[in-house]
Amino acid sequence: MPFEKTPGWLDWYADPSKPRFRVPAGSVDAHCHVFGPGDEFPFAPERKYTPCDASKHQLFALRDRLGFSRNVIVQATCHGADNRALADACLASGGRARGVATVRRSITDRELADLHAAGVRGVRFNFVKRLVDFTPKDELMEIAQRIAPLGWHVVVYFEAADLPELWDFFTSLPTTVVVDHMGRPDVTKPVDGPEFELFVKLIREHPNVWSKVSCPERLSVSGPPALQGEQSAYRDVVPFARRIVETFPDRVLWGTDWPHPNLKNHMPDDGLLVDFIPHIATTPDLQRKLLVDNPMRLYWPEETR
Numbered sequence: 001m002p003f004e005k006t007p008g009w010l011d012w013y014a015d016p017s018k019p020r021f022r023v024p025a026g027s028v029d030a031h032c033h034v035f036g037p038g039d040e041f042p043f044a045p046e047r048k049y050t051p052c053d054a055s056k057h058q059l060f061a062l063r064d065r066l067g068f069s070r071n072v073i074v075q076a077t078c079h080g081a082d083n084r085a086l087a088d089a090c091l092a093s094g095g096r097a098r099g100v101a102t103v104r105r106s107i108t109d110r111e112l113a114d115l116h117a118a119g120v121r122g123v124r125f126n127f128v129k130r131l132v133d134f135t136p137k138d139e140l141m142e143i144a145q146r147i148a149p150l151g152w153h154v155v156v157y158f159e160a161a162d163l164p165e166l167w168d169f170f171t172s173l174p175t176t177v178v179v180d181h182m183g184r185p186d187v188t189k190p191v192d193g194p195e196f197e198l199f200v201k202l203i204r205e206h207p208n209v210w211s212k213v214s215c216p217e218r219l220s221v222s223g224p225p226a227l228q229g230e231q232s233a234y235r236d237v238v239p240f241a242r243r244i245v246e247t248f249p250d251r252v253l254w255g256t257d258w259p260h261p262n263l264k265n266h267m268p269d270d271g272l273l274v275d276f277i278p279h280i281a282t283t284p285d286l287q288r289k290l291l292v293d294n295p296m297r298l299y300w301p302e303e304t305r
């Protein structure tokens, strides 16, 4: 039986435009996913949504079309803690993809070593309630302590309103901590208001905390370019992302988020998402750090020594 997509599910953009912004040589798309294909890598029984298929071949074709060299593939919640599709994609990439897995405390040392050999360099802890069931923090801390000696890091996904409650946990993690999508700020609030200031404080006071400045299409209220013209696409997200890039240029990452799970209103043209980059990283130096130096240091450190 093929998987039935969640009603209203938007498929990824089949024919993305060629970006006008040329990314620097060696750029890394540091946040993207693979979904299945479901008949080869079945979706997890505990999933909260059933996506369309989005295979490794389709991801690698997008990488090439957009001018990127490498991918960091993040385990999507629809695959639960079954990392086979992720590991398969990393192994098939010829060293051009690394991964961020989801694991439970029951994982064995041997399974962790196998994930490492496939290219996994981090685990993701997800606190977005619509996506996952609750996992106790002591289990997450135990996992963090087990992956730290492998040189892996922790990626955290949460919504801005939950940061105060999660602060103590995040700041006690023993690894580098990478925050997905700037901690999902409410971009209708001021960029220098208390909510975003708390997020900036987290990065300022904790040198092990990094941020992805990804997902304008997910965070924006003003929306896509269709009505306003390309120059002002997702314009309400620009001050937030630009502030993080300019304040912490050595601890930021960027990714497409392809194939864009759970978008309700529009599916972005990935080429236009790339054209958004120079609005948030406005100089060649910032662009090189964001797209090449930082992801290489975190995911391919052996090539940067």
Ligand code: 0GY
Residues within 6 Å of the ligand: 075, 076, 077, 078, 131, 180, 257, 260, 261, 262
């Ligand atoms: C993202 C965002 C989302 C979903 C997931 O793993 C996932 O299911 O990450 C979301 O729905 O906000 O980063 O892809």
